[in-house]
Amino acid sequence: MFKYDENKILEGLRKISQIKPGSRSTGQAVEKIRRTLTAEIQIDSNAGIWRIIMRSPITKLAAAACVFIAVVAGIYLLTGKTPNVTCCAWAKIGDKVCNIYTCIYREYYLDPNNPTSGPRPGYDTMHYLSSQYGYRMDSYDANGKSTYTNFLLSDEKLLLHIYPAYKRWERLKLKDRDVVSFRMNFKDPRYLLNRYLQDNYIELGESIIDGIKVKGIEVNHPEVYCMYDDVKVRTWVDIETQLPVRYEMELKLFPESPSSTMIWDNFQWGVPLTKELFEPNIPDYYPLTESILPGQDETAAIESLRKIVELADGNFPSRPNGPTIRKEIRPGLEKKYFHYDYRPWTKEELQAKRDEASQVQGFIDFYMKLAMDGNEPAYYGKDVKAGDANAVLMTWKISDDIYRVIYGDLSVENISAQQLKEMEQPAKE
């Protein structure tokens, strides 16, 4: 039973006072009330309409948006880890963007050969986010022609890729709303700014961007980008409107690869976005390919690792990120489905190949989720032989002193921090 003294009570109160709901969750809650107040529906306390709204599972999008509370509250409640204290001015900016329910912005890469000249041709994307309807991105080639459009539909739990140039489309079923939120967060400037503010950021002071007086912060290697070898993120906010105007992300995927700079700018905050924008409208004659993405839990991760070992010649991935894993399984996948008589693949074979390729996502997503939730994952796949029951393959923190460990034979157990310290040494060496 707990023993409460004054300090313990005050510590509990402090934890409660730091809990912050997710931006999309708050956005959804506020937007729902706004729609009812402004609209269409006059509030009548006897009519029960509010009850209907509340009970409807379809409109309960907040369930899909619990990531941030999992991050913030989860860090406090489950790991006891104390996040950084955000200075008031920046905390207010974080709060302000959380209360904006729509956003449009442009994404592009700087030309690595001439970063001052502007966007690298052929990598131009527009992003549309709506707390109510979901997420859409449109990518264009150097001639401004649409190369692909993606939709992330919260209610339907679907990720759609449409390729006009190839006249085909792809539908990925996502396991649950948490997976939808997880995927959306990577492109949500509201979520990301608040994540950066939880990291060890430094203030960059004032500057001018496109004639606008701005102030900025910089974060080195935020946890949300754990899949990269090195990342530096700068966020610039209009001093007058207190809204972000530019995100700069210097990304380095492998130690040996050159860094590239991704820019988000041309922000439009709080603009009305219609439901139609988030309706795919795919021509009937486009053939559909379909896959089911695995979940992002431990079981999915282990199944995914098993599949990777099978496809990667009995080896674990050298790094826990998508590009590395896809590169390492490609030869095995091609070999498995290679036809020595050069006959074309059947529809079933193509589907099976696609499903196997999709399955590896379980480990990638799980690892990223752990990093984003502050569970401090560590991965030693490069040095661990598949099947080695004594080698630590991966660890993550589940409480102050307890770690979860996956071994080389894919068995799992909880161990103490001290045990981990003793066991990690040989694995690292």
Next chain:
Amino acid sequence: MRTQDKKLLELLDKSGAGLHRLLTRLTLNEQTAEDLMQELFLKLSGSGHIENIADLDAYAHRSAINLAFDWRRRNTQTIVNIDLIPEPASKETSPLDGSIRTEELEEILNAIGRLDGTSRDAFVMRHIQQQPYDYIAKVLGQNEHQVRALCHKGLQRLRQLLQVRGDQTDKEGTG
């Protein structure tokens, strides 16, 4: 649009996020917070007299506190009681610690719900919303000195409530 709906929209713009945050802290659940926030606006809209409320923002926050603790009272039975969870076999720290910490917060919130009305509101505003004393005094129509006293007594009372609960459980455990 009715005047009162306009006022509610203004309130939503100004304090919607803050109300949702407050309700999330008091319920430790975003989904419940969303439901309670709708209930709050339903009540405000149905009250028919919000034009006469001098400080709608403060009124809404106090109503939100009421709703959250009403919900806590209604749902105390369904909240997992940590005492029902068997002790781990070893004395080492276990993954249960995470649940225990959450349960501690639940217990503290349940105990806050048992404080007297004004004392409870002052306590929540000070310790959970982290409002300054002068603001709380203004909202509650008291002076700062009185608010400090309310918060201090609230903390003492909370300690008693939690101590009694701990002792009772200890007795049950040994009995």
